[in-house]
Amino acid sequence: MTHAARTTATITRLGHQGDGVAEGPLFAPRTLPGEVVTGIRDGHQLTDIRVETPSEMRVQAPCRHYKSCGGCQLQHAEDGFVAAWKVEIVRNALAAQGLETEFRPIVTSAPRTRRRAALSVRRTKKGAMAGFHGRASDVITEIPDCQLLVPELIDAIPMAEALAMAGASRKAPLSVTVTLSEAGLDVLATNGKPLDGPLRIALAQVVEGHHIARLTWEDELIGMEQPPTQPFGPAHVCPPPGAFLQATRDGEAALLAAVEDCVKGAKRIVDLFAGCGTFSLPLACNAEIHAVEGEGVMLQALDAGWRQARGLKKVTTETRDLFRNPLLPEDLNPFGTEFAAAVIDPPRAGAEAQAVQLAAAKTKRVAYVSCNPVTFARDAKILTDGGYRLDWVQVVDQFRWSSHTELAASFSYVG
Numbered sequence: 001m002t003h004a005a006r007t008t009a010t011i012t013r014l015g016h017q018g019d020g021v022a023e024g025p026l027f028a029p030r031t032l033p034g035e036v037v038t039g040i041r042d043g044h045q046l047t048d049i050r051v052e053t054p055s056e057m058r059v060q061a062p063c064r065h066y067k068s069c070g071g072c073q074l075q076h077a078e079d080g081f082v083a084a085w086k087v088e089i090v091r092n093a094l095a096a097q098g099l100e101t102e103f104r105p106i107v108t109s110a111p112r113t114r115r116r117a118a119l120s121v122r123r124t125k126k127g128a129m130a131g132f133h134g135r136a137s138d139v140i141t142e143i144p145d146c147q148l149l150v151p152e153l154i155d156a157i158p159m160a161e162a163l164a165m166a167g168a169s170r171k172a173p174l175s176v177t178v179t180l181s182e183a184g185l186d187v188l189a190t191n192g193k194p195l196d197g198p199l200r201i202a203l204a205q206v207v208e209g210h211h212i213a214r215l216t217w218e219d220e221l222i223g224m225e226q227p228p229t230q231p232f233g234p235a236h237v238c239p240p241p242g243a244f245l246q247a248t249r250d251g252e253a254a255l256l257a258a259v260e261d262c263v264k265g266a267k268r269i270v271d272l273f274a275g276c277g278t279f280s281l282p283l284a285c286n287a288e289i290h291a292v293e294g295e296g297v298m299l300q301a302l303d304a305g306w307r308q309a310r311g312l313k314k315v316t317t318e319t320r321d322l323f324r325n326p327l328l329p330e331d332l333n334p335f336g337t338e339f340a341a342a343v344i345d346p347p348r349a350g351a352e353a354q355a356v357q358l359a360a361a362k363t364k365r366v367a368y369v370s371c372n373p374v375t376f377a378r379d380a381k382i383l384t385d386g387g388y389r390l391d392w393v394q395v396v397d398q399f400r401w402s403s404h405t406e407l408a409a410s411f412s413y414v415g
Contacts, residue, residue, distance in 0.1 A: 350375025359386025
């Protein structure tokens with residue numbers, strides 16, 4: 001029996017997914033710049049890795065599930081190294097567009113503060129098991145001591161397993177998205193059996209037995225003990241099942257503080273890709289808001305939250321696909337009463353078409369929130385070419401120990 005020859009490599013940098021990169025390129029997961037490693041070469045990947053010369057930045061992973069779980073990529077690195085790396089990702093993305101600016105100190109969410117998780121749950125011969133998938137694997141790793149999730153989500157694992165016992169297919173894992181709300185757990189299950197009478201009864205028993213605020217199976221409401229509301233400023237919003245929500249409360253607060261700093265003093269603000277009102281409703285304490293979003297059901301939740309809140313200024317809504325049909329300069333300056341500021345929080349694809357129209361409209365201030373430094377930098381180039389100054393960037397690390405990076409940025413129109 002012959003053994004594959006081991007390759008020796010020196011890691012020169014981290015790639016965008018958090019893997020170490022050596023000459024080649026050769027990608028080595030869970031390694032750090034400066035480390036000498038050996039492993040089995042498989043195309044551009046290094047497997048069966050041994051770290052021969054560890055970096056001074058290497059630390060003992062704080063979670064016992066780290067080796068088998070695919071939820072984190074960077075627990076082997078010192079916190080200060082990860083923070084600097086994430087800032088550098090954004091700095092490099094801007095530099096590729098010929099841009100530079102002031103960077104405010106990064107805000108990193110604490111361990112055990114993630115308020116939402118998508119659990120994979122599989123039926124077994126003895127019952128069921130819930131957890132996260134291993135790296136590039138369909139194997140589920142149980143995560144009873146996960147260092148990311150709030151304790152309430154760890155406590156929800158038996159509930160997710162009960163849902164799988166009631167309605168998971170034998171062929172595929174059930175996906176159970178659990179979100180912590182003011183009223184308790186908001187649960188959305190997908191990829192399960194078709195809903196019928198007996199399954200509906202079994203699921204209702206899970207709701208009652210585990211005190212779930214709301215359970216939705218695919219797109220059908222099974223039960224709701226209380227509306228699973230989220231606080232956005234003084235408003236309390238009940239988002240549709242599975243709706244986007246910032247990953248941690250302190251991460252959301254950091255992004256909101258940056259947005260508020262950018263648009264302060266504006267009396268009329270347009271909020272683009274407004275979702276359920278993460279920014280619209282807190283900003284409505286001091287300004288009139290026009291919230292624009294592609295999914296009407298999210299705007300219905302936003303509007304209901306606004307109507308039930310006290311002390312907020314006028315909030316109007318508009319359902320509109322901002323990728324295909326961005327707001328034009330005449331929409332941004334209706335009847336000569338222009339919006340003094342815009343907030344824009346697009347998905348990972350960014351907002352190229354809308355950025356072009358914002359630049360043409362010369363909206364005085366733009367607060368841009370992004371979860372993708374590359375598309376953000378592309379859109380920032382559009383704005384700066386259109387007469388904007390990029391005032392500053394605030395990097396926010398809500399996805400601790402992952403390669404995921406978020407930010408808020410301030411633009412001012414200077415002509």
